Amino acid sequence: MSKIDTVIFDVGNVLLDWNPRHLYRKLFADEERMEWFLANICTPAWNLEQDRGRSFPEAVRQLILLHPEWEREIRAFDERWHEMIPGEIAGSIELLSTLKQRGIRLFALTNFSREKYEETFARFPFLREFEGVIVSGQERLLKPDAAIFRLLLERYACEASRCLFIDDSARNVEGARRIGMQALLFTGAADLERDLERLGLLPAP
Numbered sequence: 001m002s003k004i005d006t007v008i009f010d011v012g013n014v015l016l017d018w019n020p021r022h023l024y025r026k027l028f029a030d031e032e033r034m035e036w037f038l039a040n041i042c043t044p045a046w047n048l049e050q051d052r053g054r055s056f057p058e059a060v061r062q063l064i065l066l067h068p069e070w071e072r073e074i075r076a077f078d079e080r081w082h083e084m085i086p087g088e089i090a091g092s093i094e095l096l097s098t099l100k101q102r103g104i105r106l107f108a109l110t111n112f113s114r115e116k117y118e119e120t121f122a123r124f125p126f127l128r129e130f131e132g133v134i135v136s137g138q139e140r141l142l143k144p145d146a147a148i149f150r151l152l153l154e155r156y157a158c159e160a161s162r163c164l165f166i167d168d169s170a171r172n173v174e175g176a177r178r179i180g181m182q183a184l185l186f187t188g189a190a191d192l193e194r195d196l197e198r199l200g201l202l203p204a205p
Contacts, residue, residue: 004182004199006158007099009130010143010167011110014087015092016085016124023083027073039167041070043079051114053140056081081116081121089190092124096197098130104201107151108133109165111172132156143167144175153179166192166200 012018022037028034041063050059056078064071100106108130110117114137121127134152139146153160160180167173168186176183184195196202 004104004162004164004201006107006163006171007106008109008152008163008176008181009092009096010165010169010172010186011108011112011120012047013088013089015096015108015126015166016120017087017089018085020084021079022072022086023076023080025169026083027076035200037070037073041067042074047077048111049141050116052142052185053085053137056113056115070086082119088124088126089189093187093192094191095202096126096129098202099196104120105156105158106130107152107156107158109143109148110134111136113137129165131134142167143172144178146175146179149176149179150179160179164201 009015020032020042024034024038025031044068046059046063050056060074060078060125063074067074073140096106106129109120110133112135113133117135117137118128127133132152132155134148134155136142138147139148141151149165152158153163161182163181165173165176165181165183166186167176167183172186173183173185183194186192193202196203
């Protein structure tokens, strides 16, 4: 196994706590009705198209045409999007800072709307700590497609076997491994710290 000199982080649910329920619990008194809405109206598949590059105004317009009775709730997905991110995952941000102090090259590779990433970048200063960032909505490529991983490697002159990729999606972790990266499934900052120690990226306690 090659020595790791580069760590690539996913952003949502690795560094930032993102969940539409943070917003929609304010809009729905009934948890079951909220879950139905998120499974049938503002679905993960619908949101993924914004990560692929579709604009939020266009996505909202199309969905309201299909479901006019849900216009208020659909518009909230765009207009109140930042309420879905109450803050950082503190332990992960501390690990990011420690890795940077130890001279590890740091990148982000995220499925994220172009518009919302720009707003999020302005909100969270730690996003400026990366040497480079690949945002799916800007590139019109999505994880776990091999093309988006290769784009990062080529753009920033990284060697796959010396990269560690961290993501909360098992599909994305497998996608990174298929192109030769080492990869970890994120389940929490404490587990990640132990894994980084095991790999020699952090000093053993």
